[in-house]
Amino acid sequence: MMSKAQIKIDIVSDVVCPWCVIGYGRLKAALANFHTKIDANIVWHPFELNPSMSKEGENLRQHLSEKYGTTLEGSIKARAMLTEEGKKVGFKFDYFDDMKMLNTHQCHQLLHWAKDSGLQNQLAETFFEHFFSNRGTFTESELIHLVEKVGLNSLQAMTVLANKSYSEEVKLTEEHWHQRGIHGVPLIIFNGEQALSGAQEIATFERVLNQYLK
Template identity: 30%
Template sequence: MKKIRIDIVSDIACPWCAIGYARLAKAMERLAPAYEFSVQWKAFELNPDHTGQGEPILPALARKYGRSEQEMHDNQQRMQAIATALGLNFAKIQERLTCNTFDAHRLVKWAGEWGRQTAMKQALFEVYFGKAMDVSDHTVLLSCVQALGLDPAKAKQVLDSDQYADLVREEEATYRQAGVTSVPAFIINSQYLIAGAQEPDALVQALQEIGAEFA
């Protein structure tokens, strides 16, 4: 059995990251008989300087990309359709607000200590895109912890401290210095980069080609 490690550079606030992982999961499932995969989530913030109250997502995106709000609405609607087909809850993708994701990234690191890193990431995607909840709010973060059956008291201690802060910052700096400017980015066996939320067929082909290098 071939072993493949996948480091996923992503942000909780990135809808394509949720879509990209869902597509990757399908590809890994198809390859599972011959491959053993390990997945690690790496931190990246699309809006690291965000402070204060959140802004409605459509005007924020329109300003960022120099497009109209209608264009942004249509783009988000297309993503919603793609996500729904993959079984993801993007019901309130248009209603969400911008927010800071730094503490959410710290919580993902903490969840990894309990073997629940991917589950935490998916829970955060669910509350942000499916329920338009503020993933910078510690109450929201702790609700995700509880939903996964992890210890909210221990998670609160992490959130109230600076635990994992240096690790998150180091990862963000490492990948920016490596030239990662958009997410998701899948780094395979620390050597190969697959950029963007590729379709499952493309991921299967890429992973098979990479796997052949390690045969």
């Protein structure tokens, strides 16, 4: 019996990025087609789209209008399109009028903390679902609940947030990506060799994965 190919997949992402959700969903779909041939170790890396966002957040439509010049009509069309693309990969986007863009620095501290737990991937998925599917925000109490939900230690997580234990590591990692010329996410890197930017199609991911078969 042939052994499976071992692949490390680094994903540079923010938990409030809809295209990160879609890109990850397409990657998962591609990996599912190789489940008998490839073992993938997925590692998430921080990239805050809005590092200076206040804790209270800002109305999402207003934020996109000020940052990108998005009109109301454009916002409605974009949300409808993202919702449809989400459905194709089994993800529910539940956009609503009062939805806010949030500060995600604490989320990334917790993801960094969870990196070696075997549950980092589940935590990232839970953050996506909490924000986009369940109309959640990222208050500390909500974050601790999500940590517990995936089976991580809530007391340790409380300490991480209270002490800002990984805040500096998150900032340094983000600076590393900026210095490499990364200005948008998702960025998905295979075995430290090949990088795909943006939410690529499933077939594109499959072509890359095929190169790693023994």
